[in-house]
Structure formats: structure tokens, C-alpha cells
Amino acid sequence: MATPKNEPSCNARAASVSDIPLEDRYVLLIEAVQDYAIFMLDADGNVSSWNPGAQRIKGYTHDEIVGRHFSTFYTEEDIAAGKPARELQIAADAGHVEDEGWRVRRDGSRFWANVTISAVRDASGALLGFAKVTRDMTDRMRLTELERASEVSAQVQITRENEQKRIARELHDDLGQQLTALKMSVALIEATLAARDDTASLVPQTHALQTEIDAMAMSLRRIAADLRPPLLDDLGLTAALEWLAEDFTKRYGVVATVHVEADEPQFNEFASTTLFRIVQEALTNVARHAAASRVRIELAHDGDRLSLDIEDNGVGANLGSPPGSTSFGLLGIRERVRQLHGTVSYISSPGAGFHISIRVPSAFVR
Ligand SMILES: Nc1ncnc2c1ncn2[C@@H]1O[C@H](COP(=O)(O)OP(=O)(O)OP(=O)(O)O)[C@@H](O)[C@H]1O
Ligand SMILES: [Mg+2]
Structure with a gap:
């Protein structure tokens, strides 16, 4: 001294x-x-x-x-x-x-x-x-910088979501309509060709064309839905999560189920997008790391607080070891939860599955 x-x-x-x-x-x-x-x-x-x-x-x-x-x-x-x-x-x-x-x-x-x-x-x-x-004032300045970075990141996410929504809509409304029109034209040509003896041999080719157009339309719908699930805007978070779980089960053979306790609150757009993206990221991890046979998504709301739990029965992970320098998924989930003023816990150990537990005050999701 x-x-x-x-x-x-x-x-x-x-x-x-x-x-x-x-x-x-x-x-x-x-x-x-x-x-x-x-x-x-x-x-x-x-x-x-x-x-x-x-x-x-x-x-x-x-x-x-x-x-x-x-x-x-x-x-x-x-x-x-x-x-x-x-x-x-x-x-x-x-x-x-x-x-x-x-x-x-x-x-x-x-x-x-x-x-x-x-x-x-x-x-x-x-x-x-x-x-x-x-x-x-170093600590306070760092805190202010962190808060600013978090605000910027929330803004970037909103901008990206809006842009994805716009592209998804263009794909669906513009390209999607054009493909439908194209398919109808080919169907008409097929009918015309089939009606004449000298061109009937071309019918299988035009039929194959229609099958290709159908495949293109399906790819287009999948790309658009990945960019922005239409259900999220039309029917809300629960419906979008159910669609996500069904799609996940089909794609990866891991049974994903959604359980919703009590009524879904009237989510604001930022909250429903944020919670949807969190579940999407968690499911991506299940597909990549868990070797699980099932994953349960549970959404509960008790008036004051929203709980979101995503739990799989896979190999789990040792959370004590430092995250890899290229691992951003769990960090991203933490940041998204922070933007909703909530808390997140990762509960796991080798062989015991992986559980993501999120609590958010209702005031920030409505
Ligand atoms: N459901 C899970 N089951 C088992 N291990 C998991 C699970 N989720 C995450 N992990 C472990 O936690 C690590 C960090 O996950 P995180 O999502 O942050 O990064 P990542 O998936 O490796 O990379 P990315 O940045 O592409 O998401 C993973 O590498 C994995 O070891
Ligand atoms: Mg990940």
C-alpha cells in the first residue's frame, strides 16, 4: 500500500x-x-x-x-x-x-x-x-461494447430473416407459379400429341418432362421452406415446430416429437423466429453429433415464463471440455436466448443424452 x-x-x-x-x-x-x-x-x-x-x-x-x-x-x-x-x-x-x-x-x-x-x-x-x-471504466466499457454487439447481432439476424422471407416468397410465388404454368403447358402438349397417331410416340417423353418439373417444384418448395417455413408466419410457432420435427424425422430417421403444454402465447415475430431457429440449430446438432433414436421438444407456458426443452437420448457430450474454435451453434443459441432476456442451460454427460433447457420471461415473447 x-x-x-x-x-x-x-x-x-x-x-x-x-x-x-x-x-x-x-x-x-x-x-x-x-x-x-x-x-x-x-x-x-x-x-x-x-x-x-x-x-x-x-x-x-x-x-x-x-x-x-x-x-x-x-x-x-x-x-x-x-x-x-x-x-x-x-x-x-x-x-x-x-x-x-x-x-x-x-x-x-x-x-x-x-x-x-x-x-x-x-x-x-x-x-x-x-x-x-x-x-x-474498462469493465463498464466492455459491457457497453458487448451490449452494442448484441444489439447489432440481433439487428443482423432480423435483416437476414427478412431477406430470407423475401427470397422464399419470390421462389414460391414467382418461380413456383411459373413451374406450375410450365407443367400445365406440357400436359396440354402431351394431350395433343396423344390424340394424333403420328405423334403418340412422343407422349412418354412429355410425361418424363412433367415428372422432372414436379421434382423441380418439390426442390423449390423445400429450399423456400428451409429459408423461411411458411407455417411460422401463417400458423405460428407450434405448427412450424411440428412441421420441423416431421421433416427432421423423415430426413434423418430420428423420431422427433413436439409437446406443447397449455396454450401457445401470442408470440411476437422476433420471439417465434428466434425460438424456431434455436430448435432448428439444436436438431442440426442431434443429427450431427448425437447418434440418437429420438428427440423430444417441449414447449410450456405458465403465464409468466416460457420454457423450451430439447432433449435427445444420444451419446451426449462432455461439457467440461472447452468448445472447439469452429463451434458456434451452442454459442449462437446462448446469444439468441440472451436477446429474449432468458437463460439457457446445457445438461449432458457422455452416454446420457443432451438436454437444452431454456427459460424466457413471457413479457419478452409476446
Ligand atoms: N445433441 C448433442 N449430442 C451430443 N453432442 C452434442 C450435441 N449438441 C452439441 N454437442 C457437442 O457440443 C459441441 C458444440 O456444439 P456446437 O453446436 O456449438 O458446435 P458444432 O455443432 O460442433 O459446430 P457448428 O458451429 O456448426 O454448430 C459439438 O461439437 C458436440 O461435440
Ligand atoms: Mg452445431
Whole structure:
């Protein structure tokens, strides 16, 4: 801990702080503060006092720093740009300057600081030096950055969903209609060819053409539904999940079932899309990693809270081992749940299946 040069002459037997002389009380106050670096600079900007908070935040002891110029705390870029001198000048002229930016600790690491410099003058107005208060805001700044990143990611997801919806609709309404028209034209040609003896031999070819058109229409419907399941917009989340489970069972031979307890709440579009994408991601994992024979999707709503559980009976995973650098599925689910202000738990161990348990306050899904 820093040893202040002006050690307070505090009476160890003082019954309360009010028994301590006022001047000593101020010194004790500054000594007690851990979250702020509070220190003084002389009129040239050299450090002339230091508190334990300053030592904690910046890493220098009292003896290491007193006498050194305060520009030591600034980054090379700020020093090159003349920022320390400029801030002192503003404080001297205006009485006070406040700044937020990167500062440098003794070990060279950077922290995001909120800094206030106030000019200290004597009774005649002559500049004696400066009082400087610095607060480490790195954690708060990281939190703000995280929140911003999360907002951006939610916005990107909304934009992507809208774009997928648009493409799915175009595929269905435009290309889908054209294929239907094409099939009808070929059917007409087939009927005409069949009616004449000299062209009847071409009927099998036109028939094959129609089969190809049917296959194309089916692919198109599948691609459009993968982009945006039409049921999600038309009939809601439960219907879309049932479709997803049925399709999954057909595609992978793993029996997927959907159980819905109580009435489905009136989901807002963001929530139903988010929950649908979570289940889709969870099922993709079941198909890729679980070697399961069944997976159960359970949606329950008790008025205040929505629960979504996806549980398979597959090989499970060791959740203690760090996730692979290319594994984003579970992270993505966590982020989506966060956007709904909910919580998610992954419960699994080798041989015991995999269970994703999600709880979301109703207020954020309606
Ligand atoms: N249902 C499951 N059964 C068994 N293991 C699973 C299951 N779901 C996830 N895992 C394990 O958790 C890991 C992380 O899953 P995650 O979805 O995050 O990444 P991934 O599927 O490997 O890659 P991607 O980023 O393409 O999703 C998987 O690699 C797998 O080992
Ligand atoms: Mg995955």
C-alpha cells in the first residue's frame, strides 16, 4: 500500500471520525478510496501525491511515481498528439477538464479511464497544481461494447430473416407459379400429341418432362421452406415446430416429437423466429453429433415464463471440455436466448443424452 508523505496524525483511540481533525479526515478519506486514483500534480504536471486507489489502478507505488511527469499514464499516440499538455492547459484556463480514453498502467497494459483534472489555486488565484481523479471504466466499457454487439447481432439476424422471407416468397410465388404454368403447358402438349397417331410416340417423353418439373417444384418448395417455413408466419410457432420435427424425422430417421403444454402465447415475430431457429440449430446438432433414436421438444407456458426443452437420448457430450474454435451453434443459441432476456442451460454427460433447457420471461415473447 502507498505510504503518503503527509501521514495523518490520526489519534488511534478516536471514538468516531468526527473526533479526528478535519484535515486528517480528508487524508483518511482519500487513503480509503480504492476505486479511484486520486492524486495531485504540481503546476508542471509532475505527480506530487498518490493514493492506494491510484496504486491499485495504475500499478505504481508512491515512491516509484512521485516526481514523474503525469504524461507517463498516457498512450504513445496521445503523447505524440500533445494531449497531456493540452488537458493541463484546459484545466488551467477553464478550471476543470474531463476526458475518457485509454491510459497505460505500469506494466504497459491499457485501461479505459474516466479522468477529471481540476486546477488548484491559492487565495490570490496563483496556480499551485492540479487535482486528478481517474476511474478505471474498462469493465463498464466492455459491457457497453458487448451490449452494442448484441444489439447489432440481433439487428443482423432480423435483416437476414427478412431477406430470407423475401427470397422464399419470390421462389414460391414467382418461380413456383411459373413451374406450375410450365407443367400445365406440357400436359396440354402431351394431350395433343396423344390424340394424333403420328405423334403418340412422343407422349412418354412429355410425361418424363412433367415428372422432372414436379421434382423441380418439390426442390423449390423445400429450399423456400428451409429459408423461411411458411407455417411460422401463417400458423405460428407450434405448427412450424411440428412441421420441423416431421421433416427432421423423415430426413434423418430420428423420431422427433413436439409437446406443447397449455396454450401457445401470442408470440411476437422476433420471439417465434428466434425460438424456431434455436430448435432448428439444436436438431442440426442431434443429427450431427448425437447418434440418437429420438428427440423430444417441449414447449410450456405458465403465464409468466416460457420454457423450451430439447432433449435427445444420444451419446451426449462432455461439457467440461472447452468448445472447439469452429463451434458456434451452442454459442449462437446462448446469444439468441440472451436477446429474449432468458437463460439457457446445457445438461449432458457422455452416454446420457443432451438436454437444452431454456427459460424466457413471457413479457419478452409476446
Ligand atoms: N445433441 C448433442 N449430442 C451430443 N453432442 C452434442 C450435441 N449438441 C452439441 N454437442 C457437442 O457440443 C459441441 C458444440 O456444439 P456446437 O453446436 O456449438 O458446435 P458444432 O455443432 O460442433 O459446430 P457448428 O458451429 O456448426 O454448430 C459439438 O461439437 C458436440 O461435440
Ligand atoms: Mg452445431
